[in-house]
Amino acid sequence: MPPDLESRPSVAHVDASFEPLIPKFMTNRKKELTAMAEAVTQDDFNTILKIAHGMKGVSGSYGFPAMTAAAARLEQAAKSADVESINRQLTALASYLDRVQIVYVES
Amino acid sequence: MHKAPFPDDEPQRVEALKAPAATRKPAPTHSEASIHPSVTILLVDDMEDNRLLITLLLKGTTYRLDTAENGAIAVDKFQSGTYDLVLMDVQMPIMDGYQATLTIRAWEREQGRAPTPIIALTASALTEDVEKCQAAGFTSHLTKPIKKTTLLEAIPRYAVTPPLEEAI
DSSP states (O other): OOOOOTTSOOOOEEGGGGGGGGHHHHHHHHHHHHHHHHHHTTOOOOHHHHHHHHHHHHHHHTOOOHHHHHHHHHHHHHHHHHHHHHHHHHHHHHHHHHHHHEEEEEO | OOOOOEEEETHHHHTTTTTTTGGGGOOOOHHHHOOOOOOOOEEOSSSHHHHHHHHHHTTTTTTTEEESHHHHHHHHHHHSSSSSSSEEEEESSSSSHHHHHHHHHHHHHHOOOOOOOEEEEEEEHHHHHHHHHHHOOOOEESSSOOOHHHHHHHHHHHHHOOOHHHOO
């Protein structure tokens, strides 16, 4: 079976000085996934677009490139109102948040 | 209360978006920045995690940081406070960064004040976005993700240096 986003091991290399911010960062991303899952049931693509855009930016700044890429795909899916793709990305992101291993690196 | 004097090189700062990189003021070293302890920055971003990250990146510097969650709050704070530099996210609810900057620039003109440097924190470096920033009156822009070194170089390059007596 080819590796996909759900099964691939995921390691994020994060600046060690960011460590105190990471618990809140993870909690806020999970809240955003919940909000987007709710929005997709109401065909509220604009909300998904905004949240995904923010997630893309903040995950890039914190050093989670896999999340940044998934959030960018989610943003595109929201732009084209593609419910199937949105659900796929939301599932992938939820799985990613659950299993990502953070390795702190000294800057 | 101080408002930074209109430095001789202010027009160059305002033109920095259009000017080629080579004509910009060279970035002072970090130790130079530390001799101006009263540089006050207004950071405008709707995402808490972004605000916390920038706050962390500036920890250990002498910069004073104030924050606002959207453009409308930023305009209010700008009009009632004194800032040497504004770091402004672009996409925000209530009032976005373009509208906030247009509002601040109009207010500065009305008040006869020198323009305070406003740096856009943009998600992309697309020509279209950069042009939109110019049109709104941003002084310059930084592309996210913002690296610590980029931020620490940009602040002394653009910040209006407060009068020395207030810096001591």
